[in-house]
Amino acid sequence: MKILITRPSPMGEELVDGLKNIGIFAYHFSLLDFIFSDGLKGLTKNIKSLYKSDKIIIFSPKAVHYTNWYLKQNTLNWPSNPQYYAIGQSTARLLQQYIKKKF
Structure with a gap:
């Protein structure tokens, strides 16, 4: 199984890392970026x-x-x-x- 994570950074990368740590392959591609x-x-x-x-x-x-x-x-x-x-x-x-x- 492969998962595409679309959460904004840095939460998206954190979720991908967490999934990889439990053996689930995931990609990160942010659909939105929030900036001040x-x-x-x-x-x-x-x-x-x-x-x-x-x-x-x-x-x-x-x-x-x-x-x-x-x-x-x-x-x-x-x-x-x-x-x-x-x-x-x-x-x-x-x-x-x-x-x-x-x-």
């Missing part, structure tokens, strides 16, 4: 839509991390009204630290 940039300032134009949302879906721990960083830098809190959906256990656990709701 000043482009987050562009969120200022769209931040109001975050607070008007009824559902928010978060796909990765990195998305939680960078969103939380942006909110803190701008003295904002996570919106409390929307229903949150997290894809993956690690995303849900991290998101639950910032939003006191179960996922």
